[in-house]
Amino acid sequence: MLFVYIIVLVIGLAVGGLFVSMAIARENDNFPYRGLWLAGAGLVVAGYSAMQIARPAPLSKPKLDKEE
Numbered sequence: 001m002l003f004v005y006i007i008v009l010v011i012g013l014a015v016g017g018l019f020v021s022m023a024i025a026r027e028n029d030n031f032p033y034r035g036l037w038l039a040g041a042g043l044v045v046a047g048y049s050a051m052q053i054a055r056p057a058p059l060s061k062p063k064l065d066k067e068e
Contacts (some may be wrong), residue, residue: 005049010047015039 019039 005053009049012042015042
């Protein structure tokens with residue numbers, strides 16, 4: 001799952017960053033801010049995947065088989 005979360009993180013940051021850079025580079029004031037939810041969704045998804053990547057992996061329980 002780590003690979004999936006890394007891919008989601010990259011895609012989310014790319015979508016959010018692309019929209020923000022388009023909004024900054026736009027010189028006139030008629031930029032359609034209706035797509036702002038897409039940038040927000042990309043950044044939320046990127047944040048969620050970063051939180052999932054940072055979670056520790058569960059440890060397996062030691063086997064308690066008693067050999068006699």
